[in-house]
Amino acid sequence: MTAARVTHGDGAPAAARHTVAVLVRDGVLPMELGLVHQLLGAARAASGDLLYDVRTCAPRPGRIRTDADFPIYAEHGLDTVAAADTVIVPASHESDEGLEPGGLDRELASALAVRAGRRVASICTGSFVLAAAGLLDGRRATTHWMSADRFARTFPEVTVDADVLYVDEGEVLTSAGEAAGIDLCLHLIRTDHGAAVAADVARRTVVPPHRDGGQAQYIQRPxxxxxxxxxxxxxxxxxxxxxxxxxxxxxxxxxxxxxxxxxxxxxxxxxxxxxxxxxxxxxxxxxxxxxxxxxxxxxxxxxxxxxxxxxxxxxxxxxxxxxxxxxxxxxxxxxx
The missing domain is CATH 1.10.10.60 (Homeodomain-like)
Structure with missing residues (x-):
């Protein structure tokens, strides 16, 4: 995958990094946005250089409502999403479950398009966005277990597996509820840079280094x-x-x-x-x-x-x- 050339805050050129666009929409869950920045932002090479350049994006840059009592500000727009090496879509309970096949804004669907050397992923009900863009047709996917039945009815072309933490279909990945986003991010780091880098990130953030994607997302007595x-x-x-x-x-x-x-x-x-x-x-x-x-x-x-x-x-x-x-x-x- 290609990586954009970025610059440190002091103006010094940084090593080329893998660019990650986190696409937020009104009603976004702050935890899901934060965990992507926290985990991918903590991944470092042996030299200490950061491995990912994580950018918060929105369909229209500016103030974005969250599902909490505070807003966020997204500096980047869909041009950044379209150019990113990896796109991650967190949930927005405000809009996700109202989406239908082909119901995504054309400009947004185009920015999410899969191409060679690029991947798109979702956390929780962000999977509705990927499905509405047609990215999950003919694929296996997961979402939050409470939304799985609605997802399956709305997108019959997708094979829904509600019993796993995340599903890796290569260029398209989906994960279950909020905490499963942690597992997804560590899986991405492990895939890109190996188990040692992923374990280091897990230690820094005090989370389990590896829960297999096939592990059950919902246990009757967790x-x-x-x-x-x-x-x-x-x-x-x-x-x-x-x-x-x-x-x-x-x-x-x-x-x-x-x-x-x-x-x-x-x-x-x-x-x-x-x-x-x-x-x-x-x-x-x-x-x-x-x-x-x-x-x-x-x-x-x-x-x-x-x-x-x-x-x-x-x-x-x-x-x-x-x-x-x-x-x-x-x-x-x-x-x-």
């Missing part, structure tokens, strides 16, 4: 009842022992629970089974090692807990769609 014991200690324990052959019985024993009780409570708290969660953490560890070391695939497989290079390759193919060698080549220019 927070355990006070009388229930959390499974957090088992997760912490497992993260320091990923190289070991951990079993469900091992994890349950840390919490002094039966396997059945532990499995049920683990899923209530994370939306995943213990083994699904463990596999994801091992893939994360393998990604970090591929980016930061020259270890062989077999050694990385051992240190990440996959045992063999063949097992690691299989999990990478299933989870990421690439081989460990291709992943390393993408982020380090070295093939193994």
């Amino acid at each position: 927070v355990p009842e006070p009388s229930l014991t959390s499974t957090g200690a088992a997760r912490t324990w497992a993260l320091t022992r990923l190289a070991e052959p951990l079993t469900l019985a091992h994890l349950a024993a840390v919490e002094s629970m039966s396997v059945r009780t532990f499995s049920r409570r683990f899923r209530e708290e994370t939306g995943l089974t213990p083994m699904q969660w463990l596999t994801q953490r091992r893939v994360d560890r393998a990604r970090e090692l591929l980016e930061s070391t020259d270890h062989t695939v077999d050694r990385i497989a051992t240190e990440a807990g996959f045992g063999t290079g063949a097992s690691l390759r299989q999990h990478f193919a299933l989870g990421l769609g690439v081989s460990p060698g291709a992943y390393r080549a993408t982020f380090r220019g070295v093939r193994v």
Whole structure:
């Protein structure tokens, strides 16, 4: 993707950065606008240089109402949206669910158009904007679970998956409710610059470094009842022992629970089974090692807990769609 040349506040030329246009409309949710700036704005190269140039845009520059008791000011217009490498559309509950196929302003729809080397994404009901522009026809997409039925009825050409945090269709991405926007932004950073940069941003902002897009967005009991014991200690324990052959019985024993009780409570708290969660953490560890070391695939497989290079390759193919060698080549220019 191309990146616009920008200038630091002191007038000194900055390195070319990937430009991100955040398209806001009256009724925008401030949290969704803020999280894009907070996360993408915190992404830095090893040299310390910023990796993204994030700009707030509106169909008409100027004062924009929010769904809170304060407005914002958008300096940039649709020309910036049209030129950006990535466009992100946060929700506006004021207008989103009233949109229909083909019902988007022609100038706005043109600015959102997908082209080679460019991607467009939405947070929460911002997906209605993408769908109204025709960008989701024939694609799989998600939105906030409370709006999923309306979305499916309004846009029958879109395959709606209300049970995930985000959907990556390559040049078009959609995410669920507000907090899922965090997962989407970290996914974008991870895709562009690797797991290490995304993990650094997550540490800076004190959020989980990776929740898989396929994780459930809505859990009937997302927070355990006070009388229930959390499974957090088992997760912490497992993260320091990923190289070991951990079993469900091992994890349950840390919490002094039966396997059945532990499995049920683990899923209530994370939306995943213990083994699904463990596999994801091992893939994360393998990604970090591929980016930061020259270890062989077999050694990385051992240190990440996959045992063999063949097992690691299989999990990478299933989870990421690439081989460990291709992943390393993408982020380090070295093939193994």
